[in-house]
Amino acid sequence: MTELHHLTVTAAHAALAAGDLTAVALTEACLARINATEPLIRAFLHLTPETALDAARAADERRRQGRSLGPLDGIPIAIKDVICTNGIPTTAGSRILAGFRPPYNATVIERLLAAGAVLIGKLNCDEFAMGSSTENSAYQITTNPWDRTRVPGGSSGGSAAAVAAGQVPATLGTDTGGSIRQPAALCGISGLKPTYGRVSRYGLIAYGSSLDQIGPMAWTVADLALLMNVIAGHDPRDGTSAPIAPPDYTTALTGDIRGLRIGIPREYFVEGMEPGVEAATRTAIEVLRELGATLVEVSLPHTRYALPTYYIIAPAEASANLARFDGVRYGFRAEGETMWEQIEQTRGQGFGPEVRRRIMLGTYALSAGYYDAYYRRAQQVRTLIKRDFEHVFAEVDVLATPTSPTVAFPIGQKINDPLAMYLSDVCTLPINLAGVPALVVPCGFSEGLPVGLQLIGRPFDEATLLRVGDAYQRATEWHTYRPDLPA
């Protein structure tokens, strides 16, 4: 058998079901791997080994009694630290939430626990999920397991690095402008941003409320389908949750994509894209054609406006969402002579530079005299971007594009140039503005670093995306490569 820490969810479940493996042994293997690799990777902000082993023992007991809860029963999973976990520290990578222990679980956590998943810890991320490198965490720099001098991407960098390093077979991330997909691509794993409204946001610390989605990250598309079966679905506690029943995503994995129409939007092969990234992406698209899909060149003419549109709408929403952090009810509180001084000092010291920048940008865009020129105009351009997708999906079933214009970049390279960092998400931002789902699968290497293929689908049609991604993984081996770590 493969080393335990390299198992996929699907393989681990098969071994558990066959009695070849116990959840306790699997959890112990993950904890040992975390101990060995964390000095290099630094993916975790908090570990819960005791409760994880208790949960693993309970899963083994259920299985012995023939009462297994399904494919995730006994599978170790770790969670991006913007998702609330009852009694377990949740910081969003921010100093302003230091010491915060939520008094409740996010809906996705309740669903994972009810499915028997073993929660093993909380993962590093850019502060409040704002960033593309995880360098904006107030706590630590997470490294890319393929090259520890480089970033893992972000904002779900801890979630991607933990899977790539073999610390845990699956994680949850969140994606507001690419924060699941870009780190998945940069770390050589698979990740899904579901349709807006498909997965409950209850208990997710809000960044851009009209854009945020929680999604799964793992080695294979088959694993993502298992996680989606548990986390997707309507939640009355989230007013934006769609009252549309999700299908059984594993039944979508037929391996057959013959006759599917796949659009290649020319605007996504942007200027400045690394030649190795473009080559790997085009080769992957060719594989889809060989599998029987029809390729169609299409155009999404407003693509170039997605980035400026995003950097008005997301900061505007963030400036409102982050108004709640005032040092009154939870988290860090600074000293100050008066109530207002205390609040201003708490926020000035508690938020890091990128979060302060986005709060400022959003406050400016919403302030008197600028609202029409910035916020309202951005919302109108958002309509045009959304219409681009509606038009193109009348013609094709799926779009195939690059995920990030570059492979993982060196730590420190872009941290002092916000605009250069923002450009890292140029291929992923439009998807959040339109609210559609997108999947990333590993599709090769450029200069020894992973490249990811992005597949974009119709609203609530994650099933077709997973079918294409799974068919691709049946035909290729990129998802089976593992980084060489000294541990």
Added chain:
Amino acid sequence: MAISEAEVRHVARLARLALSDEEIAVMQAQLSAILDYIAMLQEVDVSNVPPTAQVTGLTTVWRPDVVGEMLTQEQALANAPDQQDGMFRVRAVFDE
């Protein structure tokens, strides 16, 4: 489009962010660069285009008007930096 130092200070006050003089200067340069980039939206023809605030198509979602589970006072106060008599404690809102 450049943003002035006075505007940066005004926005920082609106956002209730204490920034040092040095942070104000950095913020002014960075926001100006970002606003310059964002200005490209002015070239888009948006006449007769309705704004999109959210993409769900859902409007005014209600839940049944029945009492559900909620946090206890103790749970709600558990993370408070300061509390007194079952309430969050802050510095005086009004001068004496």
